[in-house]
Amino acid sequence: MASFSRSDLPAEKQPVDARSVSDESDSSNEEGWEDVEQEDDSQPVVDLFSETVYPDVRSMLKVCKDKHNFDLLKIQKQLDLDFLDSIKLVNYVRTQVKAGNKTPDVSSKSQFEDDAYLKPVLEDDALLYSLDDIVEEQAVDETSGGDADRRVLELQEELERLQTQFSEYRTAVQQSLEDQLTKEDEKLQPNAAKKTTDKTEEVDADYFSSYSYNTIHESMLKDTIRTDAYRDFVYENKHLFKDKVVLDVGCGTGILSMFCAKAGAKKVISVDNSNIIDRAKEIVYDNGLGDVITCVQGKIEEVTLPVEKVDIIISEWMGYGLLFEAMFDSVIYARDRYLAPDGLMVPSHATLRVAPFADPDFIASHISFWHNVYGFKMNSMLLNIYEEALVRGIQPTTIPGDSNIFLPLPLHTITVEELNFIKEFQFTLNEDIDALDGFAIWFDIFFMPSRESPVPENPIPSEMKKKGIVSFTTGPDDTETHWMQTILLIDHAKEQPKPLKKGQTFTGKVGYQRKQNGYRGLDINVEWNGGENASGKQQWALQ
Amino acid sequence: MEGAENTQGGNSSSADRMVGMEHSEVRYFTSYDHHGIHEEMLKDDVRTRSYRDSIYQNRHLFKDKVVLDVGCGTGILSMFAARAGAKHVIGVDMSSIIEKAKQIVHVNGLSDKITLLQGKMEEVHLPFPKVDIIISEWMGYFLLYESMLDTVLYARDTYLAPGGKIFPDKATMYVAGIEDGDYKDDKIGFWDNVYGFDYSPMKEIALTEPLVDTVEMKALVTDPCPIITFDLNTVTVADLAFKVPYNLTAKRSDFIHAMIAWFDIDFSACHKPIHFSTGPHAKYTHWKQTVFYLRDVLTIEEDEQVSGWLENRPNDKNKRDLDINLSYKFEINDPTRFAEGSCFYRMYVFPEHLVTTVT
Numbered sequence: 009m010a011s012f013s014r015s016d017l018p019a020e021k022q023p024v025d026a027r028s029v030s031d032e033s034d035s036s037n038e039e040g041w042e043d044v045e046q047e048d049d050s051q052p053v054v055d056l057f058s059e060t061v062y063p064d065v066r067s068m069l070k071v072c073k074d075k076h077n078f079d080l081l082k083i084q085k086q087l088d089l090d091f092l093d094s095i096k097l098v099n100y101v102r103t104q105v106k107a108g109n110k111t112p113d114v115s116s117k118s119q120f121e122d123d124a125y126l127k128p129v130l131e132d133d134a135l136l137y138s139l140d141d142i143v144e145e146q147a148v149d150e151t152s153g154g155d156a157d158r159r160v161l162e163l164q165e166e167l168e169r170l171q172t173q174f175s176e177y178r179t180a181v182q183q184s185l186e187d188q189l190t191k192e193d194e195k196l197q198p199n200a201a202k203k204t205t206d207k208t209e210e211v212d213a214d215y216f217s218s219y220s221y222n223t224i225h226e227s228m229l230k231d232t233i234r235t236d237a238y239r240d241f242v243y244e245n246k247h248l249f250k251d252k253v254v255l256d257v258g259c260g261t262g263i264l265s266m267f268c269a270k271a272g273a274k275k276v277i278s279v280d281n282s283n284i285i286d287r288a289k290e291i292v293y294d295n296g297l298g299d300v301i302t303c304v305q306g307k308i309e310e311v312t313l314p315v316e317k318v319d320i321i322i323s324e325w326m327g328y329g330l331l332f333e334a335m336f337d338s339v340i341y342a343r344d345r346y347l348a349p350d351g352l353m354v355p356s357h358a359t360l361r362v363a364p365f366a367d368p369d370f371i372a373s374h375i376s377f378w379h380n381v382y383g384f385k386m387n388s389m390l391l392n393i394y395e396e397a398l399v400r401g402i403q404p405t406t407i408p409g410d411s412n413i414f415l416p417l418p419l420h421t422i423t424v425e426e427l428n429f430i431k432e433f434q435f436t437l438n439e440d441i442d443a444l445d446g447f448a449i450w451f452d453i454f455f456m457p458s459r460e461s462p463v464p465e466n467p468i469p470s471e472m473k474k475k476g477i478v479s480f481t482t483g484p485d486d487t488e489t490h491w492m493q494t495i496l497l498i499d500h501a502k503e504q505p506k507p508l509k510k511g512q513t514f515t516g517k518v519g520y521q522r523k524q525n526g527y528r529g530l531d532i533n534v535e536w537n538g539g540e541n542a543s544g545k546q547q548w549a550l551q
Numbered sequence: 552m553e554g555a556e557n558t559q560g561g562n563s564s565s566a567d568r569m570v571g572m573e574h575s576e577v578r579y580f581t582s583y584d585h586h587g588i589h590e591e592m593l594k595d596d597v598r599t600r601s602y603r604d605s606i607y608q609n610r611h612l613f614k615d616k617v618v619l620d621v622g623c624g625t626g627i628l629s630m631f632a633a634r635a636g637a638k639h640v641i642g643v644d645m646s647s648i649i650e651k652a653k654q655i656v657h658v659n660g661l662s663d664k665i666t667l668l669q670g671k672m673e674e675v676h677l678p679f680p681k682v683d684i685i686i687s688e689w690m691g692y693f694l695l696y697e698s699m700l701d702t703v704l705y706a707r708d709t710y711l712a713p714g715g716k717i718f719p720d721k722a723t724m725y726v727a728g729i730e731d732g733d734y735k736d737d738k739i740g741f742w743d744n745v746y747g748f749d750y751s752p753m754k755e756i757a758l759t760e761p762l763v764d765t766v767e768m769k770a771l772v773t774d775p776c777p778i779i780t781f782d783l784n785t786v787t788v789a790d791l792a793f794k795v796p797y798n799l800t801a802k803r804s805d806f807i808h809a810m811i812a813w814f815d816i817d818f819s820a821c822h823k824p825i826h827f828s829t830g831p832h833a834k835y836t837h838w839k840q841t842v843f844y845l846r847d848v849l850t851i852e853e854d855e856q857v858s859g860w861l862e863n864r865p866n867d868k869n870k871r872d873l874d875i876n877l878s879y880k881f882e883i884n885d886p887t888r889f890a891e892g893s894c895f896y897r898m899y900v901f902p903e904h905l906v907t908t909v910t
Contacts, residue, residue, distance in 0.1 A: 225753065386651075
């Protein structure tokens with residue numbers, strides 16, 4: 009996916025950043041950066057020793073001091089607590105009080121040094137977000153009569169330090185939450201999937217932030233699953249490329265062409281219709297490969313190539329759901345027109361897979377959301393969510409069954425006509441689910457070293473790799489690629505979805521139909537049968 | 552912007568560009584669910600809540616008033632206004648999202664209070680000759696990128712009654728300097744060695760593309776500097792092309808790899824003014840911040856100053872693109888650290904919009 013954000017790393021690689029926890033910290037702390045004076049914006053806070061709510065932190069702390077002999081500021085000072093320590097102290101006290109101990113032992117830091125106390129006990133605990141203010145007020149109190157200017161500077165430094173600490177705190181909280189969620193993930197508890205949802209949202213956010221021209225290429229090149237596979241195949245099979253003529257269809261920045269040139273190709277012809285070819289020319293020249301690589305701008309169907317036949321066609325033509333975008337038609341054209349009879353397609357095989365999809369949290373976040381938006385019903389926004397195929401990175405835990413190949417594509421022989429198809433599939437649930445939310449589709453790619461290499465009926469990239477065959481999957485079990493997965497949500501609107509048992513087998517058909525008039529659209533039809541109330545038929549568009 | 556598909560007559564430019572893009576590129580500009588845009592904006596709590604509060608906390612201002620919602624999208628702001636007691640609300644949007652908005656308004660029982668019109672602000676026929684209040688969520692990345700501000704100004708000049716109010720009515724842009732070595736390396740340095748190849752031609756382009764991204768507070772090396780404030784009651788379209796000076800003071804000794812820009816929004820017509828910031832110190836919004844990488848790396852010490860000019864104007868050919876020029880001068884006696892330069896950036900209109908215009 010085109011994207012220019014630093015968060016365009018696959019979700020699991022994303023650095024923990026402030027945004028995911030900042031939801032909780034809407035209060036004075038962050039706003040204070042520009043207008044230190046506005047800090048006294050008081051907000052209600054829950055008492056440390058009861059459920060009483062006080063209008064502001066100061067009055068709450070006074071009651072703690074007077075009534076419970078608990079002086080937070082004094083303890084902070086005595087134990088020399090920094091910001092994180094203070095957070096832990098507050099959560100420790102709240103934990104103890106919650107457990108019935110109204111006189112928690114705060115004689116030493118060791119009582120609450122466990123990082124578990126970074127996790128807020130109360131949601132939106134105003135006290136936690138006011139801790140730095142308290143310290144600041146305390147500092148002011150202490151220095152009445154001092155050199156005012158110097159104090160202001162010191163306070164600014166203090167504020168800055170606290171803000172740094174605060175962001176560290178958020179990171180720490182996030183980390184500890186994530187750790188916890190991971191643990192729960194393993195236990196398969198319901199809230200484990202919260203993490204998934206957050207990630208999904210992050211990925212979503214990127215769709216809208218992408219407008220840059222460069223970053224399309226950047227995101228493709230940085231998709232190491234993709235680029236590494238091409239590089240590995242070319243560099244590990246130099247004997248195949250030595251002194252050969254290679255055609256790169258849709259060459260982009262020319263990376264695949266340069267791999268081939270480095271591997272010893274006699275000549276590489278690189279074709280792309282986009283203006284990016286101008287950059288490719290410069291890049292090829294800068295890398296001293298201008299005498300091997302010829303860049304040609306235009307459609308492969310229209311350009312005149314300097315050769316009659318080529319020995320190898322290399323192309324990275326795959327789109328969402330494999331066939332969205334119809335670029336493969338051009339590759340097939342190039343193959344039929346230019347590839348020598350014994351020539352090699354790189355890659356050589358692809359398989360399309362379908363699997364059941366069940367992700368209640370995804371549904372909650374993206375479907376139920378529309379039931380109540382700031383007090384309004386927006387259900388009509390859902391009307392065509394079931395008509396569009398979604399492109400998402402999903403977690404393996406959302407696939408309650410084995411995937412099934414519905415179309416193998418032998419790239420040496422497949423025809424354009426075969427790209428509109430209806431194929432059968434079958435899968436069996438390997439766990440109980442509350443509802444079948446939809447289907448996930450993805451593809452695997454294989455680089456066989458010759459036209460004759462036998463390919464198993466059910467090739468699996470991880471197993472093929474063990475046999476020395478370069479391959480990769482765009483499925484949820486491996487590192488995410490920019491193709492992610494294609495999700496088809498079932499519209500349950502008319503009837504309550506039925507819980508399904510492990511062992512339930514589904515049979516059905518998947519159809520791909522390229523749009524006639526639109527030059528890029530793709531309709532996907534699925535018909536499924538999993539017994540009573542678990543059967544249906546639906547169409548989605550990738551557009 | 553709520554009406555993110557709003558394409559003020561600029562379709563042709565991106566379509567033209569699309570023609571040159573087939574094959575390796577076109578397929579990547581697509582295929583997010585179209586609700587996604589609206590979902591993201593509605594879930595931007597800072598944004599949506601600020602509008603809600605500015606309306607709900609000022610029922611006395613909305614009571615029995617005629618309100619115009621420019622670029623109404625899913626209609627959320629129109630519904631806020633209707634609930635706040637407006638006599639009538641008119642929502643206008645170019646996008647077909649307005650069909651959804653009509654259903655939503657109906658389901659929420661507000662059809663008699665809200666009239667939704669699809670079309671350009673300049674072409675639609677409003678049921679009222681004048682309106683008392685204009686509400687609009689028109690802001691884009693870098694405030695002005697793909698912004699609907701000129702449409703709002705047209706609506707103001709054409710429909711707003713004398714003394715009428717605009718929600719929000721003030722936008723202030725800020726710049727600051729940041730330490731961003733790691734990401735600069737990842738975004739710019741990446742092109743120095745791509746799988747063993749020199750990709751410097753791509754690096755040149757990368758340096759001209761501002762990055763919309765989340766910047767952490769701790770990356771800030773300088774104080775922020777407000778560069779320009781737009782008062783929506785008086786600003787004109789011509790004012791949106793500007794050249795303004797800035798002056799930044801380092802608050803610690805560090806490197807400066809990039810300048811960032813963000814904006815704050817004020818609803819000052821409110822009884823109790825409402826304000827939100829999209830800066831690195833504030834809660835996350837979908838606008839994030841805009842990062843401009845410098846060609847130089849400035850080595851600055853605490854209290855030293857760097858100054859310069861920021862110039863922004865719509866591109867001559869494609870008026871929806873922004874041409875931004877950022878000059879900087881780090882005047883200092885130490886010749887090893889002295890730096891002066893200027894960088895050109897362009898914010899492109901992303902062909903993503905074709906997703907909604909081609910199909």
